[in-house]
Amino acid sequence: MAASVSCSWLTLPSQMRKLSLTSSSSSLSISNSASLSFSRNLSHPLFSQGNCLSLSTVQRRASVVCEAAPKKVxxxxxxxxxxxxxxxxxxxxxxxxxxxxxxxxxxxxxxxxxxxxxxxxxxxxxxxxxxxxxxxxxxxxxxxxxxxxxxxxxxxxxxxxxxxxxxxxxxxxxxxxxx
Incomplete structure (x- = not known):
């Protein structure tokens, strides 16, 4: 199954860098406030094919933050x-x-x-x-x-x-x- 994957880098002075990957069946976007969703259709070989960046060259500035438990009394x-x-x-x-x-x-x-x-x-x-x-x-x-x-x-x-x-x-x- 050939999925079309597009990668784009946006450089905005007021925002962090944003990597968005879109596929025909699912999407993955990493940003400061967005949640992550993964699909079985997206895998590492898809990222390194064609005109898309590989995972090893992506600068990881946005971090996934787990929700912290509320402070105990x-x-x-x-x-x-x-x-x-x-x-x-x-x-x-x-x-x-x-x-x-x-x-x-x-x-x-x-x-x-x-x-x-x-x-x-x-x-x-x-x-x-x-x-x-x-x-x-x-x-x-x-x-x-x-x-x-x-x-x-x-x-x-x-x-x-x-x-x-x-x-x-x-x-x-x-x-x-x-x-």
Whole structure:
């Protein structure tokens, strides 16, 4: 498909240079205030053919300016600043909870695999569990975690500890009385 393309340079003292390209199916004009519209029919080889200037020789004085977002109100700026501070703080707390939980679970796993484990070895793990509980409770108190999430995480640690105790025979669950 042969599209006729014409290029013209206008030099006006009061205006910026203007490049206008017209095709049979679409038009492209670059100026200080005009918007840009591109077409699939116009491509780089068309610009460099015939009596038209190539893109590499065009001086680009007019720039495309994106519309700037409206200026934020001062209260919105402060809210954004506070939210970022809280996000970083909460991320640190959650990371600490995950680290403590992982340490407890790994220690329980090592104890479970140990054949000649003693009941006194669970005391060091109970200390780790207590520290994890403390961190989880603080996170719930300041609002980093929901209280149900905190309860679920503490429950998970307690269940794993009980499973290790049952595995080694240090704890025997009492059968529930049927009614």
């Amino acid at each position: 001062d209260s919105a700026v402060k809210r954004a600043r506070q939210a970022e501070k809280r996000r970083v703080y909460n991320k640190a707390r959650k990371s600490e909870i995950k680290t403590r939980t992982k340490k407890v679970l790994e220690a329980l796993e090592v104890l479970k695999k140990k054949q000649d484990a003693q009941a006194e070895e669970i005391l060091s793990i109970e200390k780790l569990i207590g520290e994890a509980y403390s961190i989880i409770d603080k996170a719930v108190r300041v609002g980093t975690l929901h209280r149900n999430t905190g309860a679920n995480r503490k429950s998970r640690l307690a269940r794993r500890k009980k499973a290790v105790e049952i595995h080694h025979g240090w704890y025997t669950p009492t059968p529930e009385a049927s009614v």
